[in-house]
Amino acid sequence: MKNILHVASECTPFIKTGGLADVIGSLPQALKKNERMDTRVILPLYDEIPEKFREQMEYKSSFDVPLGWRNQEASLFTLEHNNILYYFISNDYYFTRKGVYGYYDDGERFVFFSRAVIEALPHLDFEPDVLHAHDWQTGMVVALAKIMQPVENLKTVFTIHNIKYQGVMPLGTFDDFFNLSEEHIGGMEWNGMLNCMKSGLYHADKITTVSPSYAEEIKDPYFGEGLHPVLQERAIDLTGVLNGIDTDDYNPMKDPYIPVHYRSSRGKKKENKLAVQQKLGLPENGETPVYIIITRLVEQKGLHLVQHILNEFLIEDVQLIILGTGDEEFETYFSDASNRYQGKLVTMLTFDEGLARQLYASADFFVMPSKFEPCGLSQLIALQYKAAPIVRETGGLKDTVIPYNEITGEGNGFSFSNYNAHELLEVLRYSLEIYNTPEHWHQLLKNINKSQFSWKDSARDYASIYSELTTIYA
Numbered sequence: 001m002k003n004i005l006h007v008a009s010e011c012t013p014f015i016k017t018g019g020l021a022d023v024i025g026s027l028p029q030a031l032k033k034n035e036r037m038d039t040r041v042i043l044p045l046y047d048e049i050p051e052k053f054r055e056q057m058e059y060k061s062s063f064d065v066p067l068g069w070r071n072q073e074a075s076l077f078t079l080e081h082n083n084i085l086y087y088f089i090s091n092d093y094y095f096t097r098k099g100v101y102g103y104y105d106d107g108e109r110f111v112f113f114s115r116a117v118i119e120a121l122p123h124l125d126f127e128p129d130v131l132h133a134h135d136w137q138t139g140m141v142v143a144l145a146k147i148m149q150p151v152e153n154l155k156t157v158f159t160i161h162n163i164k165y166q167g168v169m170p171l172g173t174f175d176d177f178f179n180l181s182e183e184h185i186g187g188m189e190w191n192g193m194l195n196c197m198k199s200g201l202y203h204a205d206k207i208t209t210v211s212p213s214y215a216e217e218i219k220d221p222y223f224g225e226g227l228h229p230v231l232q233e234r235a236i237d238l239t240g241v242l243n244g245i246d247t248d249d250y251n252p253m254k255d256p257y258i259p260v261h262y263r264s265s266r267g268k269k270k271e272n273k274l275a276v277q278q279k280l281g282l283p284e285n286g287e288t289p290v291y292i293i294i295t296r297l298v299e300q301k302g303l304h305l306v307q308h309i310l311n312e313f314l315i316e317d318v319q320l321i322i323l324g325t326g327d328e329e330f331e332t333y334f335s336d337a338s339n340r341y342q343g344k345l346v347t348m349l350t351f352d353e354g355l356a357r358q359l360y361a362s363a364d365f366f367v368m369p370s371k372f373e374p375c376g377l378s379q380l381i382a383l384q385y386k387a388a389p390i391v392r393e394t395g396g397l398k399d400t401v402i403p404y405n406e407i408t409g410e411g412n413g414f415s416f417s418n419y420n421a422h423e424l425l426e427v428l429r430y431s432l433e434i435y436n437t438p439e440h441w442h443q444l445l446k447n448i449n450k451s452q453f454s455w456k457d458s459a460r461d462y463a464s465i466y467s468e469l470t471t472i473y474a
């Protein structure tokens with residue numbers, strides 16, 4: 001039996017800003033179920049975590065966390081949920097704030113969290129064999145575990161969910177945060193700054209990222225966000241393990257948010273479409289192809305491409321629904337555009353889980369033309385709800401969406417290669433052509449029904465990384 005402790009900054013159902021939370025909220029369950037590992041998760045106790053969870057938490061202990069020349073106090077709480085034990089670290093100064101990220105001292109907040117995880121280890125009643133840390137917020141815990149060896153033979157895995165965000169601070173903060181000798185600066189520094197992502201990459205025993213294609217891409221300057229030399233250096237320890245989704249939760253046969261349950265029936269899917277059209281004030285017509293975009297409205301998601309071709313695309317007999325929040329530039333553009341295209345385009349600047357699922361259930365197509373995409377989960381959810389994904393061939397999108405091929409009849413969606421608006425337009429028009437050719441459309445839907453992205457295979461891949469670490473090197 002192996003003990004795995006996941007360290008992360010967000011996790012569903014407690015706190016979520018993006019796909020990282022979904023992964024942390026479902027991978028431990030899969031590891032426990034399929035691989036029989038004792039997997040636990042440690043998280044910051046944010047103010048934003050709903051009261052219904054807070055009141056079930058059990059207080060375990062309090063301890064000092066040394067940060068450079070000072071001590072901060074931390075308290076440890078536990079909560080069992082869905083068969084997994086979660087630990088929460090509280091500190092009023094760092095985590096009793098609104099939201100999750102976006103503070104000037106985010107770097108310091110997560111250095112504190114990382115340091116606190118090390119101090120918490122003796123209080124857990126659980127001795128991890130592997131500490132599995134995720135994204136920049138936990139890069140320093142990997143470094144500290146390596147340098148301080150708080151538990152004998154403790155191994156570390158560091159997973160990159162998005163290399164764009166690195167947690168960068170002035171180098172002068174090294175003495176403020178750590179009581180370490182200067183020889184350790186080298187492993188934490190990058191381009192003259194303290195860099196949490198780099199620290200994780202440098203110190204981890206194994207590095208993973210969330211798709212095989214992204215694992216290749218980030219070794220290249222175009223995708224590596226300046227860290228490609230570090231990844232090239234560590235290439236033999238870097239692998240891509242595709243994310244899964246919780247197929248029990250994202251299940252159109254029993255999703256409580258959607259009006260009509262279905263397995264693969266187009267008739268029932270149409271009923272969901274009519275319900276959404278009615279709700280959003282769109283012309284009610286089950287035959288009109290519905291395209292949806294559900295995303296954070298940020299540049300990464302390829303929204304500039306959508307802007308460029310919106311007018312040309314909306315000439316077609318289609319409906320487009322956009323759901324999400326994000327940068328003002330996109331929020332303004334797409335909500336103005338929906339005023340111009342009433343009856344064709346609806347933009348909803350909010351994030352609402354129930355509505356999102358109703359859209360997946362109603363849609364024929366899911367559009368995701370990302371500039372880069374480490375894995376992407378929503379194209380997998382779209383497939384689960386039998387909507388055909390239309391994606392750009394990058395990262396995990398490339399690994400999960402196979403373009404439909406009229407000759408062989410293979411493929412579960414549509415894709416285009418260059419970050420170019422007219423390539424997107426072309427593939428959108430092509431998707432309509434297929435929609436209007438019953439022979440091909442039925443074949444495509446058949447292939448979509450067979451697409452499977454549960455955690456099963458990926459949990460096995462992680463389990464073998466853990467056992468390689470704990471048996472060969474122990």
Ligand code: GLC
Binds near residue numbers: 243374
């Ligand atoms: C980040 C990435 C996304 C990935 C998710 C979970 O949000 O941008 O592609 O699916 O992490 O790993």
